[in-house]
Amino acid sequence: MTSSERLRQILEAQPVIPVLRIERAEYAVPLARALARGGLPAVEITLRTPQALDAIRHVAADVPEAVVGAGTILNPKHFEQAVEAGATFIVSPGxxxxxxxxxxxxxVPLLPGATTASEVMSAAERGYDILKFFPAEQAGGAAFLKALASPFAGIRFCPTGGISAANASTYLGLPNVVCVGGSWVAPxxxxxAGAWDQITALAAEAAKLRKH
Known part of the structure; x- marks a missing residue:
């Protein structure tokens, strides 16, 4: 299986990829377990806190049912650090x-970001057919993505940024959206509070969302 096939398999397996900003590494394992119990085993831990790499290590080592990815990867150093920590997929906002x-x-597969037609074309030239669309709501939202469907028929997106339980279904209803990323499943x-059962319940609700 190629890295792009592996990425497609991960993203097609669940409608929502939880985007996690973890302040304390000890939260990582119970949080990942709670989300997996709810039907969302694949998670993106963003490199926005000093604890992020440790959080990835803990989940990779102690939560075999999880598929841990690393987000907010801005440069090769981030990429290499995340892979070394155990990330099985990499997400960049650009x-x-x-x-x-x-x-x-x-x-380890990369999900690169694109918010303009030129960026979509640049990624496509590199062989990418699944892209992150960030920040989704601020960059034009579902209407913008719908407009991209015709000229870029072979490209699908994982929109992230401003996605919530209220608008996730709108995005998932688009033919060029493979899944969405969001933090609402892990407030x-x-x-x-360590309210893992409540997080599992939120994940279960999100896991029920499907493409129309």
């Missing part, structure tokens, strides 16, 4: 030639 070059050499308040 794209650079150096990131593309490194991803070509790595067995900070519930994580801080």
């Amino acid at each position: 794209q650079t030639p150096t990131l593309f070059d490194l991803a070509t050499q790595s067995p 900070d308040a519930l994580v801080e």
Whole structure:
């Protein structure tokens, strides 16, 4: 299985990819387990906190039912650190030639970001047919993605940024959306409270969302 096939398999397996900003590494394992119990085993842990890499390590080592990815990858150093920590897929809000070059050499798949037609074309030239669309709501939302469907018929997107339980179905109803990314399934308040059963319930609701 190629890295792109592996990425497609991960993203097609669930309608929502939880996007997690983990402040304390000890939250990572119970949080990943709670989400997996609810039907969302694949998660994106963003490199936005000092604890992120440790969180990825803990989930990779201790939660075999989870599929742990790393997000907010901005450069090759981030990419390499995340892979070393155990990330099985890499997510970037954008794209650079150096990131593309490194991803070509790595067995760990990259989900690069694109928010303009030119960026979609640049990624397609590199062989990518699934892209992150971020920040989704601020960059034009579902209407913008719908407009891209015709000229870029072979490209699908994982929109992230401003996605919630209220609008996720709108995005999932688009023919060029493979899944959505969102943080609403793991609110900070519930994580801080250790309310894992409530997070499992939120994940279960999100896992029921399907493409129309």
